[in-house]
Amino acid sequence: MSWSRAEVLALATKAARGAGAPPAQAAHFGRAAAIHLGQGRDAAALGQALDALPAGAIMRMPLQLQELLLAAHGTVQHRLEIPTGGQPSLLRSYLETLPHATEVVAAHGDSLDVTVDTTTSAPSLRLGRVEGCAALLAQMTVLAARTFVPDSETSRRAGAGAGTSDND
């Protein structure tokens, strides 16, 4: 079975929220996860990031992107060394969510040497369908379910603002 990237994005976002990430960090993770798996990168990195909440990459990497964008603002091309926190492939996926063209120029130990060109839009990525990461998707499905409110009669009757029969 294969998954669309939109499904992965939505599921990973909910999973991160279910695991305790605030909404924006969860949304960043969702976008990065869809690219990460669409690029065929290591699924385990995503599972580790979820396990590390409420700390770790999911909390750190959105701020690293903020720092990068801020440093690059007003320049044509900016170069910055960014610590990976032991997750270089996941950092690459986060970088690929940016609207600007970015390039990993080199890897130095536990950091990536990155350039960002604020005058050029990020190229369209040729991403594949997501397959073969059943364990991660199962983990994310369990975490995502933590964001759902248990059903109740009141909720069912009034929550959607509609009745349950439409024979008209």
Add this chain to the structure above:
Amino acid sequence: MKDFIAPPQAPLRPPDTVMRLSRMGSMFPTRLSFLRTLMRFLAAENARITRRSWQMCAEGYGHAVYCVDLGGYTYSLVAVSTKLDPAARTDRVIASAWDTAYVLYDGVPDADEVARICATAPKQEAARFTERDLVLSRANKSVRLFAHVVDRLRAGRQPDAAMIRDIGYLMRTTAVYGNGKFGIADRACIDTRPGFSGPFMAEMLTVWLIRHFTHDLVEHVGQGRLDRNLKRHLGIGNSTGLGMAPFLVTHPVLLNNWMLARETALARVRAVAHLNEEMQARLRQLMKRADRHLAEWQVPDLAHQRRIDCLCTDWAAFSAKVVPDGFAPENAIEALIDRALSESEDLQELLVALVIELFPDLVDGLADCMADPCGPVPEPIADTGGLRDVLERSFGWALALDYDATDQCRQFWYVSEAKQEPRLGDRFAEEGAALESPLDVARRMKALHDDLPQTSTALTVFLKEHPEHLMAVERAALAARYPYAEIRDNLIGQQCLPIDMLRCKLSFFGASKFDPKSDRWTRITLCQGAPLADELASRSDDWWLPVFEG
């Protein structure tokens, strides 16, 4: 290469005026609505619909396949009709069976693919789909009208015109899923194809083809042909609930682009200096059409019917004031818009949609600006001092409220574990607020503002201490570039009516005849008055606010 010279335009209406829920809940479809854009594209492509397969029993159960060639690609609608126990007929997401199910397929499906879709489409969310499946949908019959039309056709007669006028569709879609849901193709797979770069174009094509199928199905079961005018008035219904509302919050750039296109259209037509005789005649014609449309817009909900009746009365009075003397040839549109400023928001927004309708040359190109191909490009904010400035300049509407007051935080948005149906709860009467969905943008903006230090600090330092504010910070960073990105109201307040968000979004789809069933659920009609498949060349673009021609 020719330089593009933008037409003159009046100032845009400010977001503080436009982005209020009550005004968004007064919107009407315009010629920028997605169905209108699609119809123009289909006409330009000289699109022809072919019915490739029709395997349907006498009672109308089976499947059909329709094909259409667009921009070098072939798309097929596979329609599956099944017998439904009336007890199971609900338009809610929690339904598990429907009268009909559909897939818009990329290419022409072979027998194996048709068999796969016939097996999976009726299961909807419970099944898995493939990258060849572009859109997944389902629809339930308006049992009363479908049965009536069948009976009349079988008797060799046409259906009752008043029923066609008042109900307006044979079936209602209850979901139209695109962009990767349940395994179907990601939007990125098709968004560079001709005709599909605009928002929801594949979904709109599906809806239009479903309407075509419903006409064929009722004629098949009724063993007769519907009168063309009656058929054209039969659009496709839709039932829509809360699932549509969060989209506007979670896609701020798209919301901005839709509203900005519409506001730019208005600003351009307001700047039209001279209205010739022909245009004045057209304006009078559209005002009369609006009058008839309002008179034909009848709904069961008494409160909403009163609102329609008020608009009907106000519109007649407004028209009576502005039409008899003729329109001043100079700055006529601007004068009309100014005269409406003392009228209701319903009337103002109807007038906005009407004047936009008059000027295809000024307006239609803006449809190309309504997608979001690049994603958000924020304007970075360096420190908390700069952030404070942005918040006080662009989010004053959010900072003024007290979110501890019960009326300002009574509602909470959530996703139920029951088929993940989006719902709205009362924070003080129901469980589940701890799992609230983050649609409380206004409250978050205020909380961020309250936590800003007196002395300006680097924003990244602040966010390390307050990671919970990242969402608010990122939305603030969009404000400069995307002025219409935020709904400028408190979405968790007691006064928030989600139906306003639904109407805004649905008007962009091209919906008419809003028929609210509550403050969070509505039925609508799509494609009413739209060209039939064999009319694309002759009447593709003059069906704003449809009126009955039976």
